[in-house]
Amino acid sequence: MSGPVAPGPEPRPDDVAAAWVAHLRAGGVxxxxxxxxxxxxxxxxxxxxxxxxxxxxxxxxxxxxLAGGRAxxxxxxxxxxxxxxxxxxxxxxxxxxxxxxxxxxxxxSGVPVDPARLPAAELLRIGAPVLMDVLPDTPLPAPxxxxxxxxxxxxxxxxxxxxxxxxxxxxxxxxxxxVEHVPRPAWWGGRPSRPDRVLLAVRPxxxxxxxxxxxxxxxxxARRWFRFVDDTRGRGVLPPAADLAATARWWAExxxxxxxxxxxxxxxxxxxxxxxxxxxxxxxxxxxLDPWAVDVLRRHNEVAGIRLPEPLRAPFVRQASAxxxxxxxxxxxxxIGAPRALRPWVAETGERLARELSAGGYAVHGDLGVLGRVDxxxxxxxxxxxxxxxxxxxxxxxxGAVPPDQPSPGLWRPTERRGEEGR
Amino acid sequence: MSERVLxxxxxxxxxxxxxxxxxxxxRDQLAAGGVLYPADRFDAHFLAALDLMELKWGGxxxxxxxxxxxxxxxxxxxxxxAIVSHEILATASESRVxxxxxxxxxxxxxxxxSARDLVRQIPAEWQENVKHRRTISYGDFLDAVTxxxxxxxxxxxxxxxxEVPAILARWGADLPPERVHVVTVPKPGAPPTLLWxxxxxxxxxxxxxxxxxxxxxxxxxxxxxxxxxxxxLNTRLNGGVLxxxxxxxxxxxxxxxxxxxxxxxxxxxxPPSVRPWAVDLAHAWVEELTGRGYDVVGDLAxxxxxxxxxxxxxxxxAVPADQREDVAVAALVTVLTRAGELRDEITRLHGDLxxxxxxxxxxxxxxxxxxxxxxxxVAREESSRAAALALRGYRRLRGH
Numbered sequence: 067m068s069g070p071v072a073p074g075p076e077p078r079p080d081d082v083a084a085a086w087v088a089h090l091r092a093g094g095v096x097x098x099x100x101x102x103x104x105x106x107x108x109x110x111x112x113x114x115x116x117x118x119x120x121x122x123x124x125x126x127x128x129x130x131x132l133a134g135g136r137a138x139x140x141x142x143x144x145x146x147x148x149x150x151x152x153x154x155x156x157x158x159x160x161x162x163x164x165x166x167x168x169x170x171x172x173x174x175s176g177v178p179v180d181p182a183r184l185p186a187a188e189l190l191r192i193g194a195p196v197l198m199d200v201l202p203d204t205p206l207p208a209p210x211x212x213x214x215x216x217x218x219x220x221x222x223x224x225x226x227x228x229x230x231x232x233x234x235x236x237x238x239x240x241x242x243x244x245v246e247h248v249p250r251p252a253w254w255g256g257r258p259s260r261p262d263r264v265l266l267a268v269r270p271x272x273x274x275x276x277x278x279x280x281x282x283x284x285x286x287x288a289r290r291w292f293r294f295v296d297d298t299r300g301r302g303v304l305p306p307a308a309d310l311a312a313t314a315r316w317w318a319e320x321x322x323x324x325x326x327x328x329x330x331x332x333x334x335x336x337x338x339x340x341x342x343x344x345x346x347x348x349x350x351x352x353x354x355l356d357p358w359a360v361d362v363l364r365r366h367n368e369v370a371g372i373r374l375p376e377p378l379r380a381p382f383v384r385q386a387s388a389x390x391x392x393x394x395x396x397x398x399x400x401x402i403g404a405p406r407a408l409r410p411w412v413a414e415t416g417e418r419l420a421r422e423l424s425a426g427g428y429a430v431h432g433d434l435g436v437l438g439r440v441d442x443x444x445x446x447x448x449x450x451x452x453x454x455x456x457x458x459x460x461x462x463x464x465x466g467a468v469p470p471d472q473p474s475p476g477l478w479r480p481t482e483r484r485g486e487e488g489r
Numbered sequence: 490m491s492e493r494v495l496x497x498x499x500x501x502x503x504x505x506x507x508x509x510x511x512x513x514x515x516r517d518q519l520a521a522g523g524v525l526y527p528a529d530r531f532d533a534h535f536l537a538a539l540d541l542m543e544l545k546w547g548g549x550x551x552x553x554x555x556x557x558x559x560x561x562x563x564x565x566x567x568x569x570x571a572i573v574s575h576e577i578l579a580t581a582s583e584s585r586v587x588x589x590x591x592x593x594x595x596x597x598x599x600x601x602x603s604a605r606d607l608v609r610q611i612p613a614e615w616q617e618n619v620k621h622r623r624t625i626s627y628g629d630f631l632d633a634v635t636x637x638x639x640x641x642x643x644x645x646x647x648x649x650x651x652e653v654p655a656i657l658a659r660w661g662a663d664l665p666p667e668r669v670h671v672v673t674v675p676k677p678g679a680p681p682t683l684l685w686x687x688x689x690x691x692x693x694x695x696x697x698x699x700x701x702x703x704x705x706x707x708x709x710x711x712x713x714x715x716x717x718x719x720x721x722l723n724t725r726l727n728g729g730v731l732x733x734x735x736x737x738x739x740x741x742x743x744x745x746x747x748x749x750x751x752x753x754x755x756x757x758x759x760p761p762s763v764r765p766w767a768v769d770l771a772h773a774w775v776e777e778l779t780g781r782g783y784d785v786v787g788d789l790a791x792x793x794x795x796x797x798x799x800x801x802x803x804x805x806x807a808v809p810a811d812q813r814e815d816v817a818v819a820a821l822v823t824v825l826t827r828a829g830e831l832r833d834e835i836t837r838l839h840g841d842l843x844x845x846x847x848x849x850x851x852x853x854x855x856x857x858x859x860x861x862x863x864x865x866x867v868a869r870e871e872s873s874r875a876a877a878l879a880l881r882g883y884r885r886l887r888g889h
Contacts, residue, residue, distance in 0.1 A: 086594075117583055120582075148584055150542075150543070150582050150585050152542075152543035152544070152545075153542075153543065153544060153545060154544065154580075154642050154645065154646045154649075155579070155642065155645060156582075156645045157580075157582025157583060157584075157585075157649070157659070158582050158583050158584060158647070172655055172658065173648070173654060173655035173658075174637075174639055174648040174652055174655070175580075175639075175645070175648035175649045175652045175655045175656075176655060177639065209863075222671045225826065296728045296729070297728055297729030298729065299728065299729070300728030300729035300730045301729040308847065342510065368545065369543070370830070371545075371546070371551065372539075372543045372550050372553075372554070372555060373554065374547060374799050375551075375555070376551070376553045396607075407809070
């Protein structure tokens with residue numbers, strides 16, 4: 067009778083890492099620590115034969131597989147694992163060998179990590195260039211056709227103010243037969259015609275700023291929300307699209323203050339837009355993006371700004387924006403508020419705007435006091451943990467791992483998704 | 490295809506600006522001797538490094554798009570030796586190192602690193618951060634870099650560009666040790682030409698053939714009170730108050746480099762609580778580098794902190810008010826002088842504009858009624874159907 071079998075020798079870290087890489091490539095989702103614990107002693111191997119990918123790159127692949135419920139298509143995996151993060155973050159981090167953390171250490175600039183414990187911000191840093199790489203393959207339906215040329219009716223009002231609100235209202239009103247006035251020069255070359263009414267969409271200043279942030283990001287900017295608001299405060303000048311007092315003054319000089327209407331209450335619109343005519347489709351120029359999506363887009367733009375010359379960036383930004391908007395129904399909705407430390411400034415500036423507008427002699431529909439309103443219940447920033455699932459979802463759809471009109475099975479519960487609200 | 494590429498990959502604060510400027514100023518002379526320093530502007534290799542590593546740098550990264558590919562292409566096409574030099578290459582990760590070496594083509598690559606003792610490098614890096622708009626205090630900076638598991642970005646960057654054994658492990662992973670050259674920065678008090686002579690030796694150049702007096706770009710260091718002032722300015726100028734391009738010109742160049750660095754004041758040092766740790770680490774590095782068999786130009790002992798350096802530590806986070814005031818007044822004098830120069834410049838430009846407007850008015854007055862009429866019609870062509878029709882008829886008559 068033979069005695070108990072002696073356990074084999076401890077496996078080498080490189081052999082276990084090679085096996086984990088193969089496991090992840092095949093669609094496995096076992097975390098590194100659990101994989102090491104379960105790795106049979108006495109199992110050898112020849113290592114990977116090349117450097118082991120970084121811990122963040124490997125963890126990103128694992129999270130994508132978890133989120134998508136299936137393996138990431140093989141043709142994307144090499145690119146993903148070879149992606150180096152932009153910016154000043156760490157290089158490829160070695161995997162932590164639990165039994166001997168020093169075994170895989172590469173000095174202070176290569177401290178081994180347990181991939182599952184990497185902060186979401188590091189996964190986003192690696193994920194943003196991955197999103198940019200896979201974007202051109204995104205299977206999205208074609209946008210609806212624009213209006214036919216030459217049959218645009220003339221309206222009696224123009225919209226201005228909160229930029230994304232105006233973009234949405236413009237499309238909705240046109241679809242209902244209310245198109246805007248377009249200045250046309252008189253045939254003898256005289257002054258262009260003027261609208262009967264200028265309707266200025268007024269929203270709380272924190273929303274106005276959020277709309278400008280979203281619009282600029284959709285135009286390629288890469289600024290963080292806090293930085294955007296804080297820089298605005300530092301400069302002491304509001305972005306033109308948020309400075310409703312200046313906008314109203316400009317219109318008053320063009321058409322007279324009596325034709326300028328401040329619309330704080332959207333319910334007042336039907337009485338201000340005149341009678342409906344034939345509906346005329348006006349495509350939206352900007353997407354309705356929740357703050358998590360805007361944050362992912364600005365991370366994408368940061369990479370685009372480093373990798374591409376300015377003229378080549380726009381198609382990528384548009385594609386990323388369209389993808390994020392298309393997926394909005396499959397993730398939670400949300401609104402961003404003024405960063406906590408800047409709330410007093412936002413409230414005070416909004417109140418100042420309200421006073422300036424009030425003194426302008428314009429028609430006011432609703433309460434101008436909304437300008438200074440700050441919603442303390444909202445998040446004042448985008449935590450990386452909220453942005454990461456949005457990025458994973460976008461990458462999964464772009465790579466074809468998740469169909470464009472299906473939710474990612476491993477992300478958000480059905481009750482959390484915007485498209486499921488009220489069902 | 491180039492025969493040989495010398496890649497100088499760091500580290501910062503080791504005389505790199507001086508070397509890069511000297512090579513740039515002598516690039517024609519180098520080319521005549523078969524050595525390429527591929528640069529059409531002094532910061533060409535900086536832009537290439539930004540591009541390779543996808544780094545943002547206060548907007549400069551937008552000028553860097555494609556710079557690495559262009560530089561690598563020039564190197565590949567050069568038949569002789571090429572030199573590439575920038576200190577931020579030190580922080581390249583393994584995958585970026587592999588890409589860089591692949592892009593340079595099938596050539597004999599030599600990696601050169603210039604290194605200085607850690608006890609001097611740590612305060613120098615904090616100061617460099619302050620000159621790049623950072624507001625972190627010296628105490629917080631030291632906490633971040635002494636953390637055994639660096640997690641803050643500032644520490645990640647510090648070790649990425651300063652941890653000499655790890656940098657050489659990344660860049661020299663696939664090279665025989667004799668193709669890895671460590672240039673040590675001489676200890677204080679050494680002859681001023683010695684560092685350049687060491688660089689020249691590593692690059693295979695004749696040090697005496699270069700006119701070092703043509704270089705006026707250096708990266709001078711600031712004293713304790715001066716660095717504290719710049720940090721205080723950063724807290725008030727960040728957040729959109731002063732744009733990056735103005736900051737570079739006014740704070741970094743005018744104030745820091747051309748004014749405050751010339752003052753004689755206490756130098757930045759490591760506090761007594763941190764110095765022993767840095768000394769131990771420096772010894773460990775020297776031991777590790779000794780065992781790797783690299784080509785050392787100079788002496789690895791240069792990387793060991795000077796045990797006789799007993800100058801007192803002055804805390805930049807607690808500069809006495811009278812010293813702060815003194816530095817602030819010096820800075821104010823510089824800024825006011827510059828403001829005066831700019832006002833003079835504005836007055837002169839207004840004068841030029843006035844002259845131009847007078848000349849324009851004279852020309853219009855001499856133009857005649859018919860020419861003025863034609864101009865008016867052309868100006869309205871886009872907005873007036875009548876003007877467009879009239880112009881079309883006129884052009885047809887003229888046979889245009």
